[in-house]
Amino acid sequence: xxxxxxxxxxxxxxxxxxxxxxxxxxxxxxxxxxxxxxxxxxxxxxxxxxxxxxxxxxxxxxxxxxxxxxxxxxxxxxxxxxxxxxxxxxxxxxxxxxxxxxxxxxxxxxxxxxxxxxxxxxxxxxxxxxxxxxxxxxxxxxxxxxxxxxxxxxxxxxxxxxxxxxxxxxxxxxxxxxxxxxxxxxxxxxxxxxxxxxxxxxxxxxxxxxxxxxxxxxxxxxxxxxxxxxxxxxxxxxxxxxxxxxxxxxxxxxxxxxxxxxxxxxxxxxxxxxxxxxxxxxxxxxxxxx
Numbered sequence: 001x002x003x004x005x006x007x008x009x010x011x012x013x014x015x016x017x018x019x020x021x022x023x024x025x026x027x028x029x030x031x032x033x034x035x036x037x038x039x040x041x042x043x044x045x046x047x048x049x050x051x052x053x054x055x056x057x058x059x060x061x062x063x064x065x066x067x068x069x070x071x072x073x074x075x076x077x078x079x080x081x082x083x084x085x086x087x088x089x090x091x092x093x094x095x096x097x098x099x100x101x102x103x104x105x106x107x108x109x110x111x112x113x114x115x116x117x118x119x120x121x122x123x124x125x126x127x128x129x130x131x132x133x134x135x136x137x138x139x140x141x142x143x144x145x146x147x148x149x150x151x152x153x154x155x156x157x158x159x160x161x162x163x164x165x166x167x168x169x170x171x172x173x174x175x176x177x178x179x180x181x182x183x184x185x186x187x188x189x190x191x192x193x194x195x196x197x198x199x200x201x202x203x204x205x206x207x208x209x210x211x212x213x214x215x216x217x218x219x220x221x222x223x224x225x226x227x228x229x230x231x232x233x234x235x236x237x238x239x240x241x242x243x244x245x246x247x248x249x250x251x252x253x254x255x256x257x258x259x260x261x262x263x264x265x266x267x268x269x270x271x272x273x274x275x276x277x278x279x280x281x282x283x284x285x286x287x288x289x290x
Contacts, residue, residue, distance in 0.1 A: 028202050032098040032209060039210045040176070043217040047172040050223070061225050063244045064169040080173065086163075087176045090183050097188040124201045136194030136208045137257055143190035144256035145265075151186055152251065161186075170247050175220040190256070215257050219243035235259055245269055 050058050059065070124132075151161035163179040178187065191212055195205040219240050224230065230239025238255040242262075246253035252269035255262045262268030 029098045035206045039213040044172045132204045139194030140190045141256045141258045145261040147186045148254040170220040175216040
């Protein structure tokens, strides 16, 4: 998170220096795309170190121990390559979405305050940032839950959402493994709806984007550490245990970040990695590679 904050600060500085010479939607879009890429790969790096290292001190917190999607075996490497290929291909839609959001979002920063001057007048207050990020989280959680429930209807699941459920024991890259339709309407639209409704400052949107990538990487990681937000918040945060159960059983735990709507609608099921008790003869890394 510290590295992501560092990236946002310096990314905003660079954006500020070019904003007077480029169309605002272009500068905003490029900045959001940069924040997305730095955040995604930075948050994924520690998990992939753990997948490769196979350290007993960390593997004890692996949820689906009998279906580990890691280690250097041909089946797992092929599964990772199939995932990475789609994730990279979806970057074109991600860039388009960032440009669109950059064009719509309110910057409310007067041009020409000073070249590279990141003065307090150029940024929203901390209270405003916190309030708008909280609203964005609730708005995203609500719209994601509704779209996710819709994606689990028979017609949409078979034609769209089944792609994401290719990985029954998910790993961090799989957070963005989806069909193009789901990526746009099930991922990007819920992400941007809150900040666009409020006309948020570009930095508010960037901070929320960074947080959302952290959340979705965490819930797909396959690890439930004692220091995870899910444990520290008493289950209010719908973390890896919660979402792993969704990939395992598919018709429960539809929430995105908060457990709120699963609790309200009665679709929440406690996580715990039931497949951890699978016998060694049934282990298959939790993926389909055909």
